Amino acid sequence: MILAFDFGGTKNTCAAFERDAAGAYQLAALERRASPPDADGAYDYATMCELARGLLRGRAPDAIGVSFGGPVRASAGWVVLSHHVPGWENTPLRDQLASLFETRVVVDNDANVAALGEARFGAGQGCASLFYVTVSTGVGGGWILNGEIYRGANELAGEIGHIVIAPDGPPCVCGRRGCVEQLACGPAIARMARERLLREPARGEILRAWVGENTAALTAQQVNDAAQQGDALAQQVMADAARALGFALGNVIVLMNPQRVVLGGGVTKAGADYFENVRAAARANVMPELHNAVDIQPAALGDDAPLWGALALVS
Ligand SMILES: [Zn+2]
Numbered sequence: 001m002i003l004a005f006d007f008g009g010t011k012n013t014c015a016a017f018e019r020d021a022a023g024a025y026q027l028a029a030l031e032r033r034a035s036p037p038d039a040d041g042a043y044d045y046a047t048m049c050e051l052a053r054g055l056l057r058g059r060a061p062d063a064i065g066v067s068f069g070g071p072v073r074a075s076a077g078w079v080v081l082s083h084h085v086p087g088w089e090n091t092p093l094r095d096q097l098a099s100l101f102e103t104r105v106v107v108d109n110d111a112n113v114a115a116l117g118e119a120r121f122g123a124g125q126g127c128a129s130l131f132y133v134t135v136s137t138g139v140g141g142g143w144i145l146n147g148e149i150y151r152g153a154n155e156l157a158g159e160i161g162h163i164v165i166a167p168d169g170p171p172c173v174c175g176r177r178g179c180v181e182q183l184a185c186g187p188a189i190a191r192m193a194r195e196r197l198l199r200e201p202a203r204g205e206i207l208r209a210w211v212g213e214n215t216a217a218l219t220a221q222q223v224n225d226a227a228q229q230g231d232a233l234a235q236q237v238m239a240d241a242a243r244a245l246g247f248a249l250g251n252v253i254v255l256m257n258p259q260r261v262v263l264g265g266g267v268t269k270a271g272a273d274y275f276e277n278v279r280a281a282a283r284a285n286v287m288p289e290l291h292n293a294v295d296i297q298p299a300a301l302g303d304d305a306p307l308w309g310a311l312a313l314v315s
Helices: 041-056 093-101 110-121 186-199 205-211 220-228 232-256 266-270 272-284 288-293 302-314
Strands: 002-007 011-019 025-034 063-068 104-109 129-135 139-145 148-150 260-264 296-298
Touching: 002 041, 002 302, 011 041, 011 302, 025 041, 025 302, 041 093, 063 093, 063 110, 063 302, 093 104, 104 110, 104 302, 110 129, 110 139, 110 148, 110 260, 110 302, 129 232, 129 266, 186 205, 186 220, 186 232, 186 266, 205 220, 205 232, 220 232, 220 266, 232 260, 232 266, 232 272, 232 288, 260 272, 266 272, 272 296
Parallel strands: 002 063, 063 104, 129 260, 260 296
Antiparallel strands: 002 011, 011 025, 129 139, 139 148
């Protein structure tokens, strides 16, 4: 039996994988807990250990794979920090779990782990090279080269969210301006819609009917729903976000020529128009020789990608 941990920030999940008669791992059991807003690292760690003990029922795991939502020193099994949950700074998560459960543990960040999950079990099966991007409250990315995670010299490879595509664009959490994340993630979509509603008082009738004057509460989901229902302002915002991501992916494809790009995360569930806009922008931003090499597909494992990736880390 292999345990898979997904420390997701707002929710934590523990899963048990067991081999079937043919020797293939199957998801045997899964426990998910929402993390309360005031939770800290110690609380989430204790919750996860409790979930694991419930799944183990006295048995010993063969190994534990861990996906962590935040920067990780994978080679040291060390969590650098969480952007969502305080108290994770410099936590030796691998060694803590290894001594508690007396087994082998591998820890990596969620984008790398989800990339590995999609490569091994999802939309990237059969691809020797794959770039995975998750677009939700932020934008993260992970490389799979020759079937393995490529982390880079400082274990920071794949950070597409912080590629600058508009040097005079909106400020980013990383201290620079115009990063992909600030033009493509969920909160950025909500912000761009808010700015347009203020700037263009005669447009956005569906969105306005929903949120009224309270544009501060606007969500990316509402923007996409309004776009689906024909709100032209919302459609423009969704198209702008898709184009920003696609433009950056074009740069990535020119630089690395991956066999496939897989997109996961809540924003990428926006639908067919979103994907077509991403693909069109990527194609427009690569040399002609690469037009047919632009292969951008939706993720297949959804929210479970980090769990399957955690399995792949140790199996
Ligand atoms: Zn940035």
